[in-house]
Structures are given as C-alpha cells and as structure tokens.
Amino acid sequence: MKHHFFGTQFVAALALGLALAAPALAEDAQTIATTVCAACHGPDGNSAIPMFPKIAGLQEAYIVKQLRDFQTGRRKSDIMAPVVAALKPEDIAPIAGYFSQQKLKPGEEADKKSASIGKLIFFDGNEETGVPACVGCHMPLGAGQLIYPRIGGQHAMYVNQQLKNFASGERSNDVSRFMRVVAKRMSEEEIQSVADYLASLGVK
Amino acid sequence: MKKFLASLSLVLLPAFALAQTPAWTDLRGELKDALEAKGDPARGKAAFVPCEGCHRGDATGRPSGAYPRLAGQHVRVLVKQITDIRAGRRSVSKMEPFIDDHVLTPFDIADIAVYLQALPVSAGNGKGPGTGLERGKQLYDKDCAQCHGAKGEGEALKFYPMVAAQHYRYLLREVTFIRDGDRRNSNPDMVRVIKDYKSADLEAVADYMAQLAPPQK
Numbered sequence: 001m002k003h004h005f006f007g008t009q010f011v012a013a014l015a016l017g018l019a020l021a022a023p024a025l026a027e028d029a030q031t032i033a034t035t036v037c038a039a040c041h042g043p044d045g046n047s048a049i050p051m052f053p054k055i056a057g058l059q060e061a062y063i064v065k066q067l068r069d070f071q072t073g074r075r076k077s078d079i080m081a082p083v084v085a086a087l088k089p090e091d092i093a094p095i096a097g098y099f100s101q102q103k104l105k106p107g108e109e110a111d112k113k114s115a116s117i118g119k120l121i122f123f124d125g126n127e128e129t130g131v132p133a134c135v136g137c138h139m140p141l142g143a144g145q146l147i148y149p150r151i152g153g154q155h156a157m158y159v160n161q162q163l164k165n166f167a168s169g170e171r172s173n174d175v176s177r178f179m180r181v182v183a184k185r186m187s188e189e190e191i192q193s194v195a196d197y198l199a200s201l202g203v204k
Numbered sequence: 205m206k207k208f209l210a211s212l213s214l215v216l217l218p219a220f221a222l223a224q225t226p227a228w229t230d231l232r233g234e235l236k237d238a239l240e241a242k243g244d245p246a247r248g249k250a251a252f253v254p255c256e257g258c259h260r261g262d263a264t265g266r267p268s269g270a271y272p273r274l275a276g277q278h279v280r281v282l283v284k285q286i287t288d289i290r291a292g293r294r295s296v297s298k299m300e301p302f303i304d305d306h307v308l309t310p311f312d313i314a315d316i317a318v319y320l321q322a323l324p325v326s327a328g329n330g331k332g333p334g335t336g337l338e339r340g341k342q343l344y345d346k347d348c349a350q351c352h353g354a355k356g357e358g359e360a361l362k363f364y365p366m367v368a369a370q371h372y373r374y375l376l377r378e379v380t381f382i383r384d385g386d387r388r389n390s391n392p393d394m395v396r397v398i399k400d401y402k403s404a405d406l407e408a409v410a411d412y413m414a415q416l417a418p419p420q421k
Contacts, residue, residue, distance in 0.1 A: 125257055127270035130298030132257025146250060178254055181301040 029094030036083065037095065045099040050108075050157035057104035062149045063096035066173075075173040106202035107153040118197025121190055131185045134194065137178075142198050147175055156192075156199035163191045228391050229363055234310040235287045239280060241314035248319025251312045254302055263323050267330025269373025276325035276369075276418065278360035282317040285389075294389040325369055325418035332372035332411030336404070340412025343405055347397045348413075356416040364391075368416035375410040 034043050037055075041047045045056030055063060069075035070084040087095075122142075125133040139145050142152025151159065165171035166183035174180055183191070231239070252263070258271045265273035274282065287310075288294045290303050301307075308316075345354075348367075352358055356368030367375065381387035383398050383406065398406070 127266070127268060130258075132254075134257065136255070136257025136261070137253055146253060148253070176254070176307045177301065182257075 029091045030098055032087070032091060033095045033098045036086075037099070040079070041099070045102040046105045047155070050155040051161070052155075053158045054104060054154055055099045056102035058100060058150050059144060059147075060093070060096045060100035062144075062147065063099055064092055067092050067096065069173040075171060104150065104153050107199045108155065110156055110196035110200040114193045114196040115200045116197075117189075118193030118195070121186075121194050122197055126185070126190065129185045129187075131182060131190065142201055151198050152201035154198050156195040159195035159198050160191055163195070167191075228389075233287070233291070234313075235284060238283045238287060238310035238313040238317070241311050243279065243314035243316075243318030245315070245319040245322055247312075248315035248317070251308070251316050252319055255316075258298070263320050264326065264328070265371055265374065267371050267373065269330065269371050269375075269377055272374045273325070273329060273370055274320045275323035277320060277366055278358055278363075279314075279317040279321045280360045280363050281358065281365045282320055283313055284363045286313050286317070288389040294387060327369060327418055329369045329414060330371035330373055332376075332407065332414050334411065334415070336408030336411040337415065339405070340408035340410075343401075343409050344412050348409065351394075352413075355419060356413055357419040366419065367413045369418040370414060372410050372414035375413050376407060379406045379410060 037045075040049065040052045041055050045054060045058075047054050066075060067084055067087065070077060070080040071087070073081075121131065122134045125131040134142070134151070137145070137148040138151050139148075142150060142154075144150035144152075162171060163179075163183045163186065166174060166179040167186065169180060172180060186194070252259075255263075255274075259265055259274055260271075263273065263275040265271045285294065286303055286308075289296050289299060290305065290308075303313075344352075351362070351364045352367050353364075356366060358364045358366035378387060379398065379401075380403070382390040382394060383401055385395070401409075
C-alpha cells in the first residue's frame with residue numbers, strides 16, 4: 001500500500017509539472033498525449049499504476065466527454081483538474097482519438113475466487129437487490145458499446161474506486177444516473193469481485 | 205390492522221384517489237403521447253440497451269421470474285405498463301430509476317415498445333411443475349380466455365397482455381399480487397374474477413399459461 005501511495009504522489013506531482021509546462025513543450029495533441037497524459041496513463045494509454053485508469057482503446061467520444069467533464073467540474077478529480085485546465089478545447093478530440101486507437105493490454109492477475117463471483121455478477125447481476133448484469137450495457141469481455149465505456153482489462157483498484165464514487169455520489173457524471181443507481185445497490189464485496197473479474201479479462 | 209388501514213384510507217381518500225387514479229384504460233397524458241408516436245425499432249433497440257442487464261439481450265427475461273419476458277409483447281401493453289410504473293400506478297422499485305422522465309421521453313417509450321413487439325418469442329421460457337395443467341386449463345378457459353385469448357395471445361386494443369410463454373414464476377408472482385391487491389394498476393375486472401382463487405388455483409393457472417405455445421405472428 002505504501003508503495004502505491006508514494007508512486008501516486010510522485011506521478012501526480014510529475015503530471016502537474018508537465019501540465020504546467022505543457023503549452024511550451026507541446027504544440028500538437030499527440031505530443032501532449034505522449035508527454036503530459038503519458039506520465040500517469042502510460043505513453044500508449046496502458047497505465048502501469050493501479051490507481052490510474054487504462055485509457056487505451058476507450059471510445060473516443062467517451063474520453064472527450066470525460067475530459068470536458070473534468071474541465072467543467074462535472075467530474076471531480078484533484079489530479080485531473082489542473083491537467084485539463086491547461087488543455088485547449090481543440091486539443092481534446094485529437095488526444096481522445098490518439099488514446100482511443102491504442103491497443104489495450106490484457107488485464108492483471110486477480111484473486112481467482114473473487115473474480116469468479118464477479119463473473120456471476122457481470123453476467124447475471126443480483127436479482128435480489130436489483131443489480132443489473134454489467135454485460136447488458138458493457139458487452140461480453142467488457143468491450144463497451146455506444147456510450148457505454150470499455151471496462152474489460154481495467155485496473156481493479158480503479159474500478160473499485162469508481163464504483164464507490166458512483167455509489168456515494170462523489171462521481172455524478174454518468175448518463176441518466178445509471179451507474180449511481182447500480183453501484184448504490186452493490187455490496188462492497190460485489191464491487192471488489194466485479195473489479196477483480198474485469199481486471200482479469202484479456203482483450204481480443 | 206391492514207384491513208383497518210385499508211378501510212380508513214377508503215374513508216379519508218376517496219376524492220384524492222378518484223382524482224389520482226384514472227380508469228383502467230383512460231387514454232391520456234404520456235400514455236396517449238407514446239401510443240400516438242410512431243415508434244422506431246432501430247432507436248428502440250439502442251434505448252433498450254440499459255434494460256438488457258435485467259431483461260436480457262433478446263428481452264427473454266429470466267426463468268427465475270425476477271424479470272419478465274418482453275419479447276413479442278403488444279406495444280400497447282408495454283407502453284401502458286411502462287407509463288404506469290413511472291407514474292407510480294404500479295410499483296416496481298428496481299426498475300423505476302431506469303425509466304423515469306429524465307431517462308425516457310414518451311417517444312423513447314414508443315421506440316422501445318415497437319422494437320420489443322417485433323422480437324421473436326421462443327418457447328424456452330420457465331415452465332411450472334406441470335402438475336396443475338388440467339385444473340389450470342379449466343380455470344383459464346372459464347375465467348381468463350375471454351380477455352387473454354384462448355391461446356394466451358392477449359388483446360392489444362384493450363391492453364390485455366399476451367400471457368403465453370411467459371415465465372411461470374413471473375406469472376405466479378403477478379397473479380398473486382393482483383389477487384392480493386399488491387399490483388395497483390390491476391384491471392378491477394380481473395381482481396374480481398380471481399379474488400377467491402386459492403394459491404393452488406393461481407399456481408395451476410400460471411402452470412397452464414406458461415406452457416402455452418408462443419403465438420405465431
């Protein structure tokens with residue numbers, strides 16, 4: 001845990017430094033992507049740090065929405081806010097396009113028992129508590145479709161945190177409140193299991 | 205206590221209740237809007253995606269009865285039930301947040317209903333124990349067929365649902381709700397017909413309806 005904490009602080013500081021320096025360093029969006037964003041998310045969007053999401057292969061429109069939401073404050077993040085503040089509006093789509101076209105690298109080793117429970121929830125939800133099956137919107141392998149993001153292969157720690165943020169309402173930029181409703185119906189164990197299952201998924 | 209509260213509410217709330225509860229087939233508000241809209245099945249398919257987590261990708265629901273089959277159901281039935289649920293005339297708490305008015309417009313509801321009605325109905329629904337079929341058929345033919353059709357095909361114009369090939373456990377849950385007054389948008393005629401049904405009678409009728417073949421379209 002300590003290790004993560006140090007890494008997080010260090011990388012956040014690095015990202016902030018790069019963000020402040022960004023206008024001078026980077027003329028074009030791809031340079032921003034491979035320098036500023038890469039500090040946390042990896043040069044190809046496959047973040048090596050479990051707290052920071054992999055953004056490789058996410059739908060372009062989804063990345064655009066998240067960046068805009070960070071800019072307007074609809075999605076709150078102390079780390080992302082200063083970074084996106086330096087982004088010019090015209091850079092957003094190309095940056096999103098760049099990461100969208102990167103290939104997501106397969107997931108990580110996860111607790112097998114937990115992941116197997118998560119798999120049940122992913123495909124069946126929980127009928128007692130009204131948790132819908134994740135697969136309904138996010139598709140097999142968590143590949144995503146339409147406005148519903150790719151979630152397969154994502155870091156467990158990140159998914160866990162986002163689901164908790166949706167449940168508490170701290171994250172509230174979901175379309176039609178769907179994820180806030182769903183996450184609120186999930187137990188902590190279900191959240192961890194689903195996160196472990198998603199993390200274990202390879203990507204075609 | 206329950207009875208006392210019920211009679212108390214009858215005394216206290218008749219005017220309120222009359223104002224709030226339209227007749228069973230009153231065509232007004234968003235029910236009217238959605239029925240008059242020309243639904244678009246392609247848009248309905250996309251709008252139905254968030255429903256698939258419970259009702260499944262092909263809208264076949266679940267044999268456990270937790271979520272009904274919607275595939276092949278009449279547009280008018282689907283529209284009435286969705287608008288009833290979101291207006292609070294039928295309580296389905298699990299579903300409410302996914303269909304309330306900031307999620308779906310009446311046009312979206314029409315799109316979804318048209319999409320669902322056109323989906324094929326397979327025979328692979330959850331069946332009952334098969335032990336009450338003879339009794340079930342007797343009761344069905346006597347009390348149910350007049351509205352729901354001899355083959356369970358329902359009657360769209362009057363908002364009577366297709367019951368053939370629905371999951372047994374869902375049918376049993378709903379007829380029990382209807383008998384016991386727990387489904388508030390029940391057709392009063394149906395409540396009267398089944399009010400003296402024993403649980404075994406409800407099981408037999410549900411058993412019979414679940415094994416009726418999906419109507420050919």
